[in-house]
Amino acid sequence: QTAPRLTISSDNLSDEFGGVNSGSHYLHAWNSYQFYDDANWTHGAHSFKFGAGVEREQYNPTAFQNPGGRWKFADLTSFLTGVPKSFEAGLPNTVSPREMRQTIVSGYIQDDWRFRPNLTLNLGLRYEMATVLHDAQGKFGSLVSIFDPVAGTTAPSNLRCGTQFNASTAFGVTAQAGTSCDSVGPYYKNPTLRDFEPRLGFAWDPFRNGKTSVRGGFGIYDVLPLPGYFLLQQNQAAPFMIFKSIKGGALASGLTTLGGFRSGVGQPLLVNSTQSLLAASTIEPDPKRSYVMQWDLNVQRQLDPTLTLTLGYVGSHGVHLLMRGDDGNMILPTLTSAGYLFPLGSPQINQALGVIRYVYWNTSSNYNGFHVNLEKRFSHGFQAQFAYTYGKSLDDDSQTIAGDSFGNGLNSPMWFMPKTFYGPSDYDTRHAISINGLWDIPAPKSLGSIGNTALGGWELGGIFTINSGVPTTPIIADDPLNLGNTGADQFGLPNITAGCNPVNSNWKASNLNYINVNCYTLPTAPASMASQCAPFPKAVPAAPPAGQVYCANLLGDVSRNSIYGPRLVNLDFSILKNFPVKRISEVFNIQFRAEMFNILNRASFVPPQPGSGDGNSAIFAASGKPSGGSVGQLQEYATGTPSREIQFALKFVW
Known part of the structure; x- marks a missing residue:
């Protein structure tokens, strides 16, 4: 149970090796006290609605961050030869719950104005703000800036806490950067104090016959910095919890002394070695207002008394959205003619600390969607609906709560250049079709009570869906860029050959090999940049194109989420039999x-x-070696589409 967690960063191996209790796990306790009051007032052509609300949030999470420790290996060979590249763990005696507190205050007013007999305007304004998140015991610690010099010094102040604290005294660990606070202050400057949100809408009957309706609206919706966003940000942050990492030569020499990386041998390295570094967190100290603008336009037409057609458009634009990553302590690149180059031998931006988790409000999103809906209301024992949506969702980063919220997404994109990763969202689904229906099978009334009981009350229903697949990104495993941010799931990007189809057209007949790996090559740079480039020792082919050199520390030109997976098709079917029980009541029914x-x-x-x-x-x-094996192959079933399942049930309706 206490065996450490093992991560092998290439060779297409899982990072879930280890004991039952080795991985991170959490305890959550959340209380939300809420008060709301609303009122209506009608005056002539105006119908006013107004109200207010107050919420008090109490969130008390306890995090056990890799309590068994986590050893990371560059590849299978490193694992088999016992050469880890890093070790990290949270020290159990430093674990304590956080007591996050926040108050949310809101109010609104809306006027539904019957401007004309066939035109109604909706005019509204909402205000919603949240107090700065704080811990009841002051157990918040955050770097004022990830660029700041060594934490633990007094000039300039770097590690700001909710209260003064000294971890070396409290926990008995070696005094070093991050073990004590440099200043006391709020977690961040409140960006919600001016969160006024206009809401506009209209409903128009152009032909004044009640059969056609044109509706539209616009609104601004603020994204409040709620406690859940900061669970992983604070629960391993110095100085109130000691989560340390060690890598490189210091790790190798320590293992020689302790004799291997079996259970329990890594933690003494973290406690005793001054070369093991504390994990910290940083948050944008003066964030801008985070909000989403949404708008829509719909035209609805009644084709007959039971058939309605709706055509519509919906759009949104997110501004200053949250980016959260698992480790931003990395090397910064320079932009060259060949792309972003990460300099050889450059230090990480904060050498005094290890893992630095980060929150910045520096991303944006855009969505545009068109939808068609044809609905037949229940009549003659039948109802049905057809819906189709074409949508396109783009953003810089889709992760929020954690740096790896989506398995198909890139973990912890580089926070200092989010626009480089602007592309389809991790959840982007271009096409979605849904057809559903219910048929109440008629029974002849001439069969008598026994015949009606046997043949009456039957219903057939079904839901048929077709969705486009979600996107993914081809990568280079491990840390070819030599960023050194071992707290994140590292990656590099290859180059793509122009004009090459990245998806195998015959993947169904080729053992589910979906990605055409032959479309991708290792990053190269002009030969004039050879002195700035790190080689790929196992590159295939061994020689790059003429006039070029392989450049492991160059970010390739593959775009984020540039490949879409196969579509998802599903049909659910149901058979229902109703047994009315009139002796109990007119509506009592066993189904x-x-x-x-x-x-x-x-x-x-x-x-x-x-x-x-x-x-x-x-x-x-x-290393530049092609991964081979099952790389590019479809292996995981989509969530919500299991193998055929059949269930039987009785339902009592009254």
Whole structure:
């Protein structure tokens, strides 16, 4: 149970090796006290609605961050030869719950104005603010800036806390950067004090016959900095919890003394060695207002008394959205003619600290979608609906709570250049079709009571869906860029050959090999940059194109989420039999249900994923060697589309 967690960052191996209790786990306790009051007032053509609300949030999470420790290996060879590249763990005696507190205050007013008999305007304004998140015991610590010099010094102040604290005294660890606070102050400057949100809308009957309706609206919706966003940000941050990491030569010499990386041998390295570094966190100290603008326009037409057609458009734009990453302590690049180059031998931006988790409000998003809906209301024993949506969602980063919220997304994109990763969202689904129906099978009334009981009350229902697949990104495994941010799931990007189709057109007949790995090459730079480039020792082919050199520390030109996975198709079917029991009441009914999910038993897959930097979209190892094996192959079933399932149930309705 206490065996440490082992991560092998290439060779398409999982990072879930280890004991039952080795991985991070959490205890949550959340109380939300809420008060709301609303009122309506009608005056002539105006119908006013107004109200206010107050919420008090109490969130008390306890985090056990890799309590068994986590050893990271560059590849399988390093694992087999016992040469780890880093070790990290949270020290158990430093674990304590956080007591996050926040108050949310809101109010609104809206006027539904009947401007004309066939035109109604909706005019509204909402205000919503949240107090700065704080800990009841002051157990918040944050670097004023990730660029600041060594923590633990007094000039300039760097590690700001909710209260003064000295970890070396409290926990008995070696005094070093991050073990004590440099200043006391609020977690961040409140960006919500001016969160006024206009809401506009209209409903228009152009032909004045009640059969056609044109509706539209616009609104601003603020994204408040709620406690849940900061769970992983604070629960391993110095000085109130000691989470340390060690790597490189210091790790190798320590292992020689302790004799291997078996259970329990890593923690003494973290406690006793001054070369083991504390984990910290940083948050943008003066964030801008984070909000989403949304707008829509719909035209609805009644084709007959039971059939309605709706055509619509919806759009949104997110501004100053949150980016949260697992480790931003890395080397910074320079922009060259060949792309972003990470300088050889450059230090990480904060050499005094190890893992630095970060929150910045520096990303944006855009969504545009068109939808068609045809609905037949229940009549003659039948109802049905057809819906189709074409949507396109783009952003700089889709992660929020954690740096790896989506398995198909890139973990902890580089916070200092988010626009470089602007592309399809991790959850982008271009096409979505849904068809559902219910048929109340008629029974002849001439069969008598026994015949009606046997043949009456039957219903058939079904839901058929087709969705486009979600996107993914081909990567280079491990840390070819030599960023050194071992707290994140590292990756590099390859180059793509122009004009090459990255998806195998015959993947169904080729053992589910979905990605065409032959479309990708290792990053290269002009030969004039050879002195600035690190080689790929196992590059294939061994020689790069003429006039070029392989450049491991160059970010390739593959775009984020540039490959879409296969579509998802599913059919659910149900058979229902109703047994009315009039003796009890007019509406009492016993319903037998036979429900069949994925009745076609069709396999739907998610695309090959970067995962934790070691997933099966890693085209190359960090050494430049092609990963081979199952890389590019479809292996994981899509969530919500299991193999065929059939269930039976009785439902009592009264």
